[in-house]
Amino acid sequence: MAAKVTGLGHVGLYVADMSTMLDFYTNVLGMTVTDRGGERIVFLSAQPGQEHHELALASSTDQKTEAGQVSFHVETLQDLKTVYRRVKDYGCSFDRVVNHGIAFGAYFRDPEDNRVEVYWSTGIDYPQPFGQPIDLDTASDEELLQLLDDLPPHEGTGPHLYGKDVGKRITVRPQEAAGVQ
Amino acid sequence: MSSSVSSLGHVGISVTDMDTMLDFYTSVLGLMVTDGGGPGGRVVFLSADPQREHHEFVLSVRPGHHSNAQQVSFTVGSLDDLRELHHAIRNHPRCKIERVVSHGIAIGCYFRDPEDNHVEVYWPTDMDYVQPVGEVVDLDRSNADILAQVHGMPPRPSETPHYYGADMGKRLAGAPVTPP
Numbered sequence: 623m624a625a626k627v628t629g630l631g632h633v634g635l636y637v638a639d640m641s642t643m644l645d646f647y648t649n650v651l652g653m654t655v656t657d658r659g660g661e662r663i664v665f666l667s668a669q670p671g672q673e674h675h676e677l678a679l680a681s682s683t684d685q686k687t688e689a690g691q692v693s694f695h696v697e698t699l700q701d702l703k704t705v706y707r708r709v710k711d712y713g714c715s716f717d718r719v720v721n722h723g724i725a726f727g728a729y730f731r732d733p734e735d736n737r738v739e740v741y742w743s744t745g746i747d748y749p750q751p752f753g754q755p756i757d758l759d760t761a762s763d764e765e766l767l768q769l770l771d772d773l774p775p776h777e778g779t780g781p782h783l784y785g786k787d788v789g790k791r792i793t794v795r796p797q798e799a800a801g802v803q
Numbered sequence: 804m805s806s807s808v809s810s811l812g813h814v815g816i817s818v819t820d821m822d823t824m825l826d827f828y829t830s831v832l833g834l835m836v837t838d839g840g841g842p843g844g845r846v847v848f849l850s851a852d853p854q855r856e857h858h859e860f861v862l863s864v865r866p867g868h869h870s871n872a873q874q875v876s877f878t879v880g881s882l883d884d885l886r887e888l889h890h891a892i893r894n895h896p897r898c899k900i901e902r903v904v905s906h907g908i909a910i911g912c913y914f915r916d917p918e919d920n921h922v923e924v925y926w927p928t929d930m931d932y933v934q935p936v937g938e939v940v941d942l943d944r945s946n947a948d949i950l951a952q953v954h955g956m957p958p959r960p961s962e963t964p965h966y967y968g969a970d971m972g973k974r975l976a977g978a979p980v981t982p983p
Contacts, residue, residue, distance in 0.1 A: 624884075624887060625833070625879065625883070625884035625885075625887035625888050625891075626832060626833020626834075626851065626879075626884070626888075627832045627833055627834060627851045627877035627878060627879055627888070627924055628851050628852065628877075628878045628879055628880045629851050629852055629856075629859060629877065629878045630811065630812075630813065630814060630851070630856075630859035630860060630875075630876075630877055630878075631876045631877060631878045631925060631927075632811065632874070632876045633811065633814045633872055633873075633874065633875050633876065634872060634873030634874035634875075634876075634921075635872065635873055636871070636873050651807060651808045652806070652807020652808060653807070653808065654966070655963050656934075656963060656964075656965070656966060656967060657933060657934035657935070657961065657962070657963050657965075658934075658962050658963055659934070659935040659962075660962070662935075663934075663935050665934055665935075667966075667967075668807060668808045668809055668810050668811065669809065669810050670966035670967055671966050671967060672967075673810070673811075673967070674908045674909075674927075674934070674967040674968070675934070676810060676811035677811065678873060678874065680873045682873075685871060685873070686871065687870065687871050687872050687873060688817075688868070688869075688870050688871060689814060689815060689816060689870045689872050690814075690815030690816055690817055690861060690863050690865075690870060691813070691814065691815040691861065692811075692814055692815075693811075693812045693813045693814070693815075694808035694809075694810065694811055694812055695808060695809045695810045695811075695812045696806065696807075696808055696809055697809045698806075700806070701806040701807075701809075704806035705806055705807070705808065708806075724857050725857075739812075740808055741812065743812075743857075749838055750837075750838035750839060750846075750848050750857070750858070751838070751839060751846050751848075778838070779838060779839055779840055779841035779844065780836055780837045780838035780839065780840060780848065781835070781836075781837065781853070782837070782838075783835075783837065783853040783854050784837065784850075784853055784854060784855075784856070784857040785857070
């Protein structure tokens, strides 16, 4: 194949209450407003020097977005706990907080009921989908990291190119899985 | 702020016809299936850069449900790639091109995917330009003509501080807004 996309750049959500949503994405998740067309559309980025915008909030009175998920990285496990706590204190409800192997993710509903995830990538390879409930309120970092070491090998369906220990926890060899595709 | 999200990682949408959607996102846009793509897979994980990101896009079977994102936007590596993808999307029987515009910061091709989702493929120009703006671009013109059009866009006033682009602030009209 010749031309192809090189990455996900941004996502746009329709919003009903711009001031509430903007307050949440800037003050709770910590994103930066990089441009705006008044209240009609606002552009945000978590890394404004690298990406002009990663999230666009577009005011609409009749359109509603129901994305399966919109997921944002955090850099460290400590950041995950801090952001998780801030989202919880804000009053958002959590759908689930899980160990995916490749990441620890906290899924919650933003102020307009969008399903949002904040996640810390563990750097290890593990077949998806997988989710094991974890407790970010009480578990220590050591206890959480131990969960990764304890993960049993699992059947993989993808080519498995990601992670510092690619293939370690897969019961089907990556080449075979790639052939199935 | 002490701890913040550090970047957008992935987006998930609902699909009704997984085979059609998977074919489009892999064969036309060139994303790679990284997990869940076995026979009858109801959740499929895709990435354009599978060594760096396990998944950037997730398709989940949920018949009849439309996620209705305002946009899901993917980068491309060059203006030539944008043109080639534009042609491939234009020729796809289930897609509809909506507009091709210069945002200054990027040239974007907006279209509806086979299940009517608003999707964009865009080439970042690395030029700073105040948003929102969109000036119609004809991708059948030469790269030189298109770049001349983009670089000729006039200065605009900004409501916000600017952080992005190799020529940050060059096309700002009036005094720049300082970061808080």
